[in-house]
Amino acid sequence: MKYTILILFLFLFFTTTIQAQTITITGTVIDDDTEEAMPFCNVYVLGTSNGVTTDIDGNYTLQLDPSEGDSLATNSLGYADVIKAIDKSKTEQVIHFRMKSGTLDIGVEVTVLAGENPANEIIRQIIAHKKQNDLEKVVTSYEAEMYTKVELDLVNITKEMKDMKIFKKLQFIFDNIDTVSDVKPFLPAYVAERIYDVFYIKDLERKEVLQAQRVSGVKNQTVIDFIGSMNEEYNIYNNTMKLLGKEFISPFSNSGLAFYEYYIMDSTQVKGQWSYKLKFKPKDKSGNTFYGDFWVSMENYALLLVNMRMNPEANINLVNRIIIYQEYNPYNEKYWIPTKQKTVIDFATTKKDKGLGIIGRKTVSYKDFDIDKSNAKETFLEQDPEEIRYEELEKVDTFWDKNRHESLSKNEAGVYKMVDSVQNIPVFKTVAEIVEIVVSGYKVFGPIKIGPYSKLFTWNDVEGIRLSLGLGTSNALSKKFQIYGYAGYGFKDKRWKYGGNMQYVFNRYRRAAIGASFINDVTFENRNTEERKTQSLFSGWLRRYVPQKMMYIQEGKVWFQYAWKRGFSNRIAILHRRLNPVGFQHTRLGGLNFKFLENNHESLGRIDTITQIRSTEVVLKARFAYKERKISGPFKDVSLGSKFPIINLQYTFGVKGILKSQFNFHKVRLGIKHWFYTSPVGWIEYEAEVGKIFSFKPLPYLLLETHPGNEAYFYNKTSFNSMNSFEFVSDFFVHARIEHHWDGFLLNRIPFIRKWLKWRLVTAVRGSWGTLSHKNKNANRLNHYDRNIKRSKDRQKPFNEGAFYGSFDKGPYAEASIGIENIFQFIRVDALWRITYLDNRDAQLFSVRVTLNFSF
Template sequence: MSRNIFKLFFLTSITILCSQLLFAQKTIVSGSVIDAKTKEPMPFVNVIFKNTKSGTTTDIDGNYRIETYYASDSLTVSFIGYNSQTKKVRQDQSQVVNFEMSIGGGVELGEVVVTYTGNPAHKILDRVIDNKAINNREKYDAYEYEVYNKVEFDLNNISDEFKDRRVFNSLQFIFDYIDSTSSDKEYLPMFMTESLSDYYYRRDPKAEREVIKGTKVSGVSNESISQFLGDMYQNVNVYENHIGVFGKSFVSPIADFGKRFYKYYLIDSMVVDGNFCYQIEFVPKQAQEPVFSGTMWINDTTYAIKRIEAGINEQANINFINGFTVEQRYKKVDGEFWMLSKDNLVVDFTITKNSMGLYGRKTTTYKDFVMNKPRPDATFEGVEKVVVQKGANEKDEEFWDKNRHDSLSENEKNIYLMVDSVKNVPAFRTFIDVVQLVFTGYKEVGLFEIGPYFNAYSFNKVEGHRFRVGGRTSNNFSTQVMFDGYLAYGLKDERFKYGGGVLYFLSKEPRHSVSFNYSLDVEQLGLSQNAFSEDNILSSVLRRNPNDKLTGVEEFKLGTERFWFNGFSNTLSITNRTMKPLGSIRYNKSLDDGSLSSVSSIRTTEVGLKTRFAYQEAFVAGEFDRISLGTEYPILELNMGFGLKDVFGGDYNYTKVALSVSDNIKLGTFGRTEVKAQAGKYFGTLPFTLLEIHNGNETYFFDNAAFNLMNFFEFISDEYASLMMTHHFEGFFLNKIPLMRKLKWREVVTGRAVVGSLQDKNKAVLELPNNMYELTGPYAEAAVGIENIFKIIRVDALWRLTYLDHPDIAKFGIRATFEIQF
């Protein structure tokens, strides 16, 4: 609890400090300048904020007024023959400051020699940093604009050998669209999207809303993609100290601490779009650091960024990115507001250098700015910050010809025609089917999808060799309802297992579904949701202990899920389960005479309610599945279950509650920390099968949601709290070792612990199986590892820190897993 209080205090303090910077207002200073001796007004006196170019002169009556966002904390007056005078001012406030100037003594002018020591670019950079809060658009009371987004993906580095492959005989027409005019690589445009939206911002109370007015996607029509292509999920803000690039934190060239990472050179000064600017080049001090290289043009009066061009260094520790460039242009709106007017982003994706890859191009333009005219509250009503207007993806060519900020090139016009043609070519369909099979595990056959293939064969000590066949209906069958089912058979127990279900959408705006599922199968209790399923072939092959702690389960489940808005959902369910012991597990009850009575099965009827909240979580959704793009805020989950005795044969009354908080904390160049804290409690008198069997792992795969050196069925609790932390250093140390730098390996450390208790009344319901224990103290384990080996492999060395006297445990272990990350 004390840590939470400290974190809350820390975050509150930072918020207060940041708010003072981000929401800077105009500084308004007025007053008069008079002669100290005669008390007469002094006209044409220079009045300027110290160390800035914001100033004015007094009028004929000696009065002045300055109104600016670019104030320093001191105001200086000067006039020939008089001593200069400086007074303090209060920034972001209106005030009156008067001066009385006295005549200076006689001065004999001699030879003047002006010298400068130091880097002149640093002096300008300091001014940029001082004025960052002022030039950040979030300081304005309100603004709005129209956004046009254009995103394109192109195949690049296309060789003649590739084009001549037999599989492309029916696709030769697409190579007519190859372009080599604007890049050092030939590229073939393959996919393009456009979106047009209105964006609204209000500072107090803070609110923002984006209304997508039109979307056009070649080959895909999907509302969630339309949301993702809007302005709010595509911003690169150079004024932040760290810029997110594919989940990595890169240091901004105008970061407060930029001099630690960059060398700066003043190259030139020039007029850009009518604004006099300094041209400064920035290059990394160490090429392997998460930094950019490029050039920026800085306005000489406001020290705002007028234009910036930046790219990722080739040696940066980031996967599958052969090149990344961003160009941003800013303009002054209404004479004083600096706003982003154009944003170009180009990414060169490639698996290996010199192989065929993809260009990703994003061009965003902004126009029709309206400044400091707050919209009424009705504009911001509702919880969704991004709203797609009805019919946004049905706009005709007349709409786009009229509303595009830039006209399409000839190649861009042909992309839509080409993609529609390619979709009908059998070779292309085959390619798509293979990709879908690899990533989803299903093969589409007309109205059905067969799979998943990785569950087709497995083995364990109870079933022996197990074979399974299954499938589900495809989108060709329906986009409103999906049926699925499977049939499995074990050669050793000679029993069929089977299951099936149906999912039906009541609505998709918002998403609201109902489902029913039935299964009669074998389960591994205490298996984390992140682990391979029990009938996965890898789970069978890579086990470190015999798989004989299984449970036979017959389950009926009826549920409904409602997404109230992106990131907030409820799931309500009623589940009836019958569990029977298999393998080495037994259900034995102690009798008064000391003997044991065997219990053949346990049956429960449970009403469950799950609430999940992830503020500002972004999604990309298909017709039935949703993929989270994450959130910058903690994710909260509350799970509650209520057991109903004598309802559909239920044996127990009980209540269980579990609360979890997870977060991905970005620490800039120091990496990122994944944290998950969980606590739960069971109310009632229950057998061990219905209590918290802590998630273990008996395979050689690293399970990110389990205790990897804990056996299945080793620990049980009816009240518990756990903490799992993993810090990814992202190569912070290894990047500094010359021999390791080219490997781009990354360091990772993990620590996990759980505490809990078990009441005597629950111990007495059923006898605990052999080698199952209650937690009399914390269970803990730690690991150090290397990730990004060959870009996809992570290997951890793990140490078990407590309960080292338990039988058949691993005190130390090496675990590996596959991870695909940038």
């Protein structure tokens, strides 16, 4: 017995001695971009076979003998290996790893035997089981609470930048950067948290009703809404995913096998499910696709974890990386719910990641799901996301400590303090003001603003050099009432021009507002201000050598508008205007010559004409933009478009006898505008409009439809760029335009363009047609150009010679274009061909137009 006790004692002694010499290392492996834990990564002692695999939360524990090695390493396919030193003097230590994305190359780790890749069958099963696993396809309704966190940080702040004079007052921030983050240095600019109640009804829509928000940094709600609009929600089960206005092919698309290669890498138990780990990479290096890995259940082919990155050669501007992390959890042993989603977007001016850039991070998480409740539809219909009072939703710290879905890390808590500090630094305020001037065109001085600066100095053939200055109230004075006025002087015509407007907003969220305006100016447009299209800022400067057809205009107007729910809005305007065309005697090549036969008494040897127009008009508008995304400012909404067509209906009633107005008429116009993705070949935008003008008596052509031409060298999307102004006139009209943006689908096939230029192809076709009644044609017959004169600079005919010229007597007008956009990321150049009416006066058969245009 005593020998047995002695043996046990010796065994315990030596075991304790050995254990005392064993080194125990614990830690976590996380993704450097998403900050998410990385499960199933290999962690091992370099040069030995001693290693472990991280658990589902990215944690590991490893024991080693001091003699085994002095370095610890971790690796995972698609990431660069990380090696860290082991401190042999400590028997217990913590070593964390941050994994950075590595090469796309799958390498030689996978061997596919003869026959089909077995991963392809798994992908087919994932696609086949979407209806059982995609929550929005399997349930009829659900409610949940959604939490979002968005952060924007300036990154790549170099020592040289820190030493710059303008950043001297930010030194206390730079000195504390390392205490805020153990990643690369950054300067936080914006952080926001929001909590929504989410309501979903199948085949209807999804509503997100904001319940609380906390914003640090930018306080302007319009800017906050814009930042939020850049982070569209997406579902990775869908065929495509929309990010930054671009459409990406999902690796789980029904046609995924045509765009991706898949490889089986591992199998183990994840979230209680035996699962496969698959890697995927794009077949086409230039497409809007991803590469990454995911875990999928062997039992029901539900996605469990997805980690993927944007194809680095995708044709996306100013973006080096997009990283997406998605996690699903089982619910009631029946559903798979999306519990967490992370998106990281690395904005940078260079692909080498060396210049100053911005990192955008968005986290979305869900909890408290209530699926297929009996009264879901009633609850859904009661919710109104548009009735939001942002000022009532700001919550204090104690609320967020209790209600945010996961606690802020030490780093994240530090970010809030840094953002608030940065906002109060004078240099930051100066930069913010410069950005606001560039974007808005106005400089704000407390309660007033001056601008827009784009109109301070202009030129045209009638005014010559023109100087203008505008002054108005800013949002700092009031977010309910706004007043603005301007004055300008033309040194050639020696005339003052001026105008002003005011408006009062009853309800910003319903866009209920009333306003009034007056202008006394010169313009290229004969349309009233309710009908005008957008013109280029350079329309007066850079124009072809043809007559500049302008007119002096005076217009006074009052209006009221109201936005109903679901994208429907109305507007009514009552206006009176005077049009005084500028004739040929005031311009170099001939101006807008106008004489209208008011009363034709040729049999009596007398013809009565008028050369100016007075018109009083009532304009009624209706606009329907279902599910339109928009940014609502205090006085103006900015549309971000809708996935449904936007329809505009307008009726104008011309009333004779009020303020000496001369004509009775009715004008109706109906327009539709829409755009949609055509992945993987970009997107298509189309627009069409039809209208009719009714009157018992003839109307001057300035009150008819003058088909919009463009005589400037700058491209104008709303005009016919090969048509001259006032070239065609109609009282019944049809306009149509279709434009296909191919993105990088074609030009990315050329390696040099794909790598260095990132050019994108765009093609377009435009057409217009109309008719002109005999009474209107006859009354306007003195306004013509002689068909036999092909160029204006050859000769200007008198008014009373030849027949009326300007109606569609040879069928529709048509033009086509092919262009390159994304030149230096913001320039577009189009080559245009005029297809019909090639013998018209000043017809430009081929032309080149330039415009500024930016998109991601």
